[in-house]
Amino acid sequence: MNLILKKDELNTLLTAWRQDYEVYAPQSLQKFTHFLPLQDGAEPAFNKAHNTRVPPKALFLPTSEALLKFTRFGGYEQVPTETAPRLIFGIRPCDAHAVTMLDTVFEQERYTDPHWQARREATVTIGLGCHEPCQTGFCTTVGSGPFNHAGLDAILTDLGEFYLVETLTEQGGRLFSQLDAASEMQAAQAYELQQAAQAGMPIAFETEGLKQKLDQNFVSPYWEEVSRSCLSCGVCTFLCPTCFCFDIVDETQRNERVRNWDSCMFRTYSLEASGHNPRPSRVERTRQRLSHKFTYWVDQINQIGCTGCGRCVRYCPVGLDIRAMLRKANQLPSEVAHA
Amino acid sequence: MPDQAHSPYLPIPMHVLHAYYESTDRSLKTLELSFDNPQDARDFFAAFNPGQFCLLSVFGKGESALGVASATWEGDFVRFTAQKMGSVTTALHELKPGDSLGMRGPLGNGFPLEDWKGKDLVIIGGGCAFSTLYALTKHLHHPSNRGDYGKMTVIYGTRTSGLCMYKQDIAAWHQRDDMEVHQAIDVPENDWLHHVGYVPDVVKEVKPSPVNSVAVVCGPPIMTKFTLPALVELGFSPEAIFTSLEKRMKCGIGKCGRCNLGPNYICKDGPVFSLAELNSLPADL
Numbered sequence: 001m002n003l004i005l006k007k008d009e010l011n012t013l014l015t016a017w018r019q020d021y022e023v024y025a026p027q028s029l030q031k032f033t034h035f036l037p038l039q040d041g042a043e044p045a046f047n048k049a050h051n052t053r054v055p056p057k058a059l060f061l062p063t064s065e066a067l068l069k070f071t072r073f074g075g076y077e078q079v080p081t082e083t084a085p086r087l088i089f090g091i092r093p094c095d096a097h098a099v100t101m102l103d104t105v106f107e108q109e110r111y112t113d114p115h116w117q118a119r120r121e122a123t124v125t126i127g128l129g130c131h132e133p134c135q136t137g138f139c140t141t142v143g144s145g146p147f148n149h150a151g152l153d154a155i156l157t158d159l160g161e162f163y164l165v166e167t168l169t170e171q172g173g174r175l176f177s178q179l180d181a182a183s184e185m186q187a188a189q190a191y192e193l194q195q196a197a198q199a200g201m202p203i204a205f206e207t208e209g210l211k212q213k214l215d216q217n218f219v220s221p222y223w224e225e226v227s228r229s230c231l232s233c234g235v236c237t238f239l240c241p242t243c244f245c246f247d248i249v250d251e252t253q254r255n256e257r258v259r260n261w262d263s264c265m266f267r268t269y270s271l272e273a274s275g276h277n278p279r280p281s282r283v284e285r286t287r288q289r290l291s292h293k294f295t296y297w298v299d300q301i302n303q304i305g306c307t308g309c310g311r312c313v314r315y316c317p318v319g320l321d322i323r324a325m326l327r328k329a330n331q332l333p334s335e336v337a338h339a
Numbered sequence: 340m341p342d343q344a345h346s347p348y349l350p351i352p353m354h355v356l357h358a359y360y361e362s363t364d365r366s367l368k369t370l371e372l373s374f375d376n377p378q379d380a381r382d383f384f385a386a387f388n389p390g391q392f393c394l395l396s397v398f399g400k401g402e403s404a405l406g407v408a409s410a411t412w413e414g415d416f417v418r419f420t421a422q423k424m425g426s427v428t429t430a431l432h433e434l435k436p437g438d439s440l441g442m443r444g445p446l447g448n449g450f451p452l453e454d455w456k457g458k459d460l461v462i463i464g465g466g467c468a469f470s471t472l473y474a475l476t477k478h479l480h481h482p483s484n485r486g487d488y489g490k491m492t493v494i495y496g497t498r499t500s501g502l503c504m505y506k507q508d509i510a511a512w513h514q515r516d517d518m519e520v521h522q523a524i525d526v527p528e529n530d531w532l533h534h535v536g537y538v539p540d541v542v543k544e545v546k547p548s549p550v551n552s553v554a555v556v557c558g559p560p561i562m563t564k565f566t567l568p569a570l571v572e573l574g575f576s577p578e579a580i581f582t583s584l585e586k587r588m589k590c591g592i593g594k595c596g597r598c599n600l601g602p603n604y605i606c607k608d609g610p611v612f613s614l615a616e617l618n619s620l621p622a623d624l
Binding site: 271 | 345346347348349350352396398399400401402424425428438439440441560585586587589590592593594595596597599601602607621622623624
């Protein structure tokens with residue numbers, strides 16, 4: 001269903017939604033934009049053509065979260081997850097797509113994560129398509145796109161004076177039920193813009209055969225070459241919308257067992273009690289990060305575990321660029337399987 | 340609404356039934372734990388398979404992954420042997436009978452006992468990793484299980500005789516006529532009547548027959564590394580050799596990420612893998 005939302009009516013709509021939902025939208029904070037609860041009079045910050053710094057996965061998997069609270073006599077109490085209805089407005093398609101990938105981790109049949117699930121079920125997501133290509137993104141290379149629908153209840157296309165709203169689920173339809181239908185001309189205009197945006201994203205590296213090359217070159221000087229300038233700071237993983245690793249620690253001062261985001265780029269991540277570490281240097285850790293995204297995810301769900309948001313490229317303090325790393329991987333030797 | 344009461348992160352409330360040192364140097368301690376709630380015990384034993392592990396919680400210290408060292412028929416308790424290494428295992432060593440702790444599990448796949456029916460079993464262990472093999476052997480000793488399997492050979496090596504676990508039981512195994520036991524220590528000691536040498540060499544010396552047999556190996560990485568090829572050399576096929584792996588773990592349910600071996604998580608898809616499976620996975624151990 002295609003509807004028209006005039007930009008000067010957006011605030012009225014957001015205010016109306018706030019009756020029923022906690023509305024999260026990108027807002028400026030210091031030099032970056034963040035998904036924060038919308039307060040009275042505040043407007044979403046869409047002035048930049050790119051993503052918030054911290055991906056909205058943090059709204060489902062908080063950077064730090066109590067799993068249980070210890071009681072005085074050697075027992076514990078559960079810390080319930082809040083399940084008040086939430087609406088995320090203005091999530092970019094790459095980030096929404098990434099959340100659906102994380103669903104395959106946290107909502108597995110055998111071990112469902114109730115914290116993740118509760119937040120997912122309580123949340124409606126309205127996306128904003130990217131009509132201007134972002135500089136570091138490569139969504140179309142990895143099977144996502146500037147107007148990808150995965151994980152969204154509705155998606156907006158910016159047409160200047162107004163947004164064209166495509167409702168994608170029943171819930172999304174209900175949120176915009178007051179709006180007028182778009183004319184055929186408007187829908188065509190949006191379609192054209194979407195196609196142009198899609199075409200405007202350059203292909204950053206070759207994905208055909210990439211998994212096989214990385215698999216076959218698990219032991220290769222390649223990994224040393226691409227990890228040489230890495231500082232193991234972990235920003236590429238912390239700000240990655242598909243990274244989900246966490247640590248579980250007992251915080252005695254808070255009397256809580258807490259899970260915190262963790263990173264495979266850290267030395268202690270895989271360090272064992274015996275002192276043995278399967279990934280002792282940046283070489284093995286870089287290999288783990290790239291292999292997880294470009295081979296293990298493919299084995300698990302037949303999708304590349306990257307949506308091309310470009311954060312790891314934008315925020316790396318030494319300018320390591322995953323696109324260049326993978327272009328280099330494209331040059332690796334590979335054995336051709338004989339049928 | 341998701342069922343938060345059954346969160347896989349919530350430990351089962353347990354208490355210590357027995358706690359005793361396993362090794363003469365007091366580095367290994369065995370804890371036998373009992374369930375606070377009878378329903379938890381029923382759920383646990385209905386799900387338990389030898390070779391599985393649990394995460395033991397000392398509240399305020401953290402969690403530690405330990406293999407289960409008891410069989411279901413032994414009673415309403417779960418046995419673990421912990422080597423004192425870090426803060427959690429140190430806290431576990433300090434527990435006394437009656438003390439409370441938490442336990443999550445059983446976790447992982449355990450040994451494929453159904454597939455092994457009708458076969459001879461060669462059980463090879465080294466050091467404190469023998470715990471899950473002890474659970475396996477105990478399980479197989481039960482009269483209702485023993486008949487399902489053929490000849491049973493246990494090879495168990497430790498650095499010194501003092502580090503040998505479950506000493507009384509293993510001494511009694513030598514008297515059994517339904518199994519063969521080979522014990523080994525790394526360096527000679529007075530009054531030691533068994534093998535002296537490293538486990539891979541003892542395996543070569545014992546020469547278990549690969550005909551209709553499976554071999555299962557649990558030990559420190561260096562032992563496993565040299566024992567697996569020794570078995571291949573004896574004629575065991577990669578599909579008939581099994582090992583139990585370990586990596587650092589936090590969640591135990593395939594979410595926290597760190598114990599992956601290629602696309603598999605050791606906690607969820609393992610810890611037991613056949614050599615054939617391992618050969619198809621990246622060498623990331």
